[in-house]
Amino acid sequence: MDIRLDGISHSYDDFKVMEDITLDIPAGRIVCIVGPSGCGKSTLLRFIGGLERPEAGTVRQIGEPPAGCLNPLTYIFQDFALLPWRSVEGNISLVLEDHGIKGPRAREIIGDVLARTKLTDFARALPKQLSGGMKQRVAIARALAVNPAVMLMDEPLSALDSQTRELLMDDLISLWARQPFTAVYVTHNLAEAVRLGHRIVVLSRRPGRIQEIVEIDKPLEARQFGDADLDAKQKYLWQLMRDEARAADAELLNV
Numbered sequence: 001m002d003i004r005l006d007g008i009s010h011s012y013d014d015f016k017v018m019e020d021i022t023l024d025i026p027a028g029r030i031v032c033i034v035g036p037s038g039c040g041k042s043t044l045l046r047f048i049g050g051l052e053r054p055e056a057g058t059v060r061q062i063g064e065p066p067a068g069c070l071n072p073l074t075y076i077f078q079d080f081a082l083l084p085w086r087s088v089e090g091n092i093s094l095v096l097e098d099h100g101i102k103g104p105r106a107r108e109i110i111g112d113v114l115a116r117t118k119l120t121d122f123a124r125a126l127p128k129q130l131s132g133g134m135k136q137r138v139a140i141a142r143a144l145a146v147n148p149a150v151m152l153m154d155e156p157l158s159a160l161d162s163q164t165r166e167l168l169m170d171d172l173i174s175l176w177a178r179q180p181f182t183a184v185y186v187t188h189n190l191a192e193a194v195r196l197g198h199r200i201v202v203l204s205r206r207p208g209r210i211q212e213i214v215e216i217d218k219p220l221e222a223r224q225f226g227d228a229d230l231d232a233k234q235k236y237l238w239q240l241m242r243d244e245a246r247a248a249d250a251e252l253l254n255v
């Protein structure tokens, strides 16, 4: 299933936050959204997820979700959003219970997503026993359990230290390489964007408009830490964003 955004504009009262965003999110691709603070990245994700409706423009789902999809649009948040009293497998089974899936079918799905996220040995652990990186892997496993058409990822690694972020990026790449998924990935971190994004959408400062869309052809599996091509793309993205980010920063300080 693809997603097509057409002419999305939005204001909160008289405060214009984004203008005329037209964008395709093709199935099987990771589309990163970057841009200065307050340019509307999280708001755009809420429009895609149907949590809010834009004032103008449309969000369309084109084609069918994958077979066995329980929830076409599934969020992954920065703060993991795990239930502390439920074990790893209990947190994952919760989203299946919502769809009446229990017993052997639930155990099969949970076993599969735990194996894919390398969490099999931690099935009975409680969130408080896990590191931040492991908690985010549980949140990713929980999202995969509903076999979503599109994962909506809002700064999923930004609560983690830099080494854990690297490990999680490797995990996301190997997950994608084994079974491509579709994601809209909001981040402040340009290194993450060039590591994970097939397409990087650079938004201007508020009201957020598309400043440029940068495609990266290099296969995800071939993107290594310290890759010179990726470093060059990252520099290019920062050049695009630097002045806007500085202006946005000053604007926020003056509010």
Ligand SMILES: Nc1ncnc2c1ncn2[C@@H]1O[C@H](COP(=O)(O)OP(=O)(O)OP(=O)(O)O)[C@@H](O)[C@H]1O
Pocket (backbone or CB within 6 Å): 012, 017, 035, 036, 037, 038, 039, 040, 041, 042, 043, 044, 188, 206
């Ligand atoms: N429900 C709301 N009511 C009023 N203003 C809002 C609401 N949600 C967001 N905003 C404002 O809209 C603008 C865009 O917010 P949004 O969180 O989407 O930006 P962002 O690019 O994700 O920011 P950041 O990078 O800082 O997380 C901000 O100025 C924010 O204060």
